[in-house]
Amino acid sequence: MKKISTYIIIALAAGIVSCNSNSKSGQPAESDATKNADATTGNNEEHKIDGNANGDKSVKLEQVFADSTYQLTGVAVSKSGRLFTNYPLWTPSIYKYALVEVFPGNKTKPYPDATMNSWKPGESGKNKWVCVQAPYIDVDDVMWVIDPAAPKLDKVYQQSHKLVKINLNTNKPERTYTFEGVADEHSYLNDVRVDTKRQIAYITNSGTGGIVVLDLKSGKARQVLQNHYSVHTDKDFKFIIDGKEMMQDGQPVKFDSDGIALSPDGDWLYYKPLTDTKLYRIKTEFLRNDTLPGQKLKGYVEDLGKFAVTDGME
Secondary structure (H helix, E strand, C coil): CCCCCCCCEEEECCCCCCCCCCCCCCCCCECHHHHHCCCCCCCCCCCECCCCCCCCCCCECCEEEEECCCCCCEEEECCCCCEEEECCCCCCCCCCCCEEEEECCCEEEECCCCCCCCCCCCCCCCCCCCCCCEEEECCCCCEEEEECCCHHHCCCCCCCCEEEEEECCCCEEEEEEECCCCCCCCCCEEEEEEECCCCEEEEEECCCCCEEEEECCCCCEEEECCCCHHHCCCCCCCCEECCEECEECCEECCCCEEEEEECCCCCEEEEEECCCCEEEEEEHHHHHCCCCCHHHHHCCCEEEEECCCCCCEC
16 A cells, blocks of 8 residues: 555544544644544545645545445554554444454455454453554554443443554554553543653543553553543533434433644643533643642643544544
8 A cells, every 4th residue: 555645534424533643743633534524424525625734735635445334433554554444333233343454445454353353242352352442553653552342332341441552563462451440331441642752651531531641661550630620521512413412312422531632742642522622731741740649730731722623633
């Protein structure tokens, strides 16, 4: 596959779009898939843009993959141009694989293999994908996969929520980080960003609200800001799609801390609830300080005002 250098369009039949991509920008922005894919009609038309950062007005958006059958939520692209996407287990009747690599001709292959994509209810979810939410590739070209292990957006299955590190050269998992005792059964680990220099991962919890801080060397994890307003959705916010409020089981859909972005120097973490218009940030030095009292940590959160309603950020 040729290297994808500028934009990726993913066309969906329906649902919420969440996209991960690698960016050199110092400010968080809506992911390109979120801005350009038509999530309700599956519009696959080629899109033109007025220009790019280099002033080239002839640049066109190129569709590289489309899926109008299964609900996908994440995108990750390696330095060599390998493309990956994932499908959370939200609707069991419309589900095939959790994580796939995309090839030319709109073809896919379960990643890293079919066995890891073969989980079924009743089986252990410790070493298989249960409900993958997001793949992410860091600046060192290492893949990280978040599996909240909560089929149908329900409770976490047998404490099998995890973050898996995958070596893209060998296509083998190198380490699995688990979160038993850190994120409870009502959590939904949603997205991840990795500071490769400091070997720290930051993970949003959109189920109950919070930021998980994970030391990648020791494997020690803790969740912070759970009781702070910045990780919780605005109760009065209405999530409108096609003129209708999105509902689940007769209740308005609410998703807490979801989108996340790390500044290139790793000094700032940006995040926001999905069903909200506010954007927040905090210096990562405070998140990494495990001796800092929770009440004091809350005081370092900065409210950046109104932002777009978006899931993925970069």
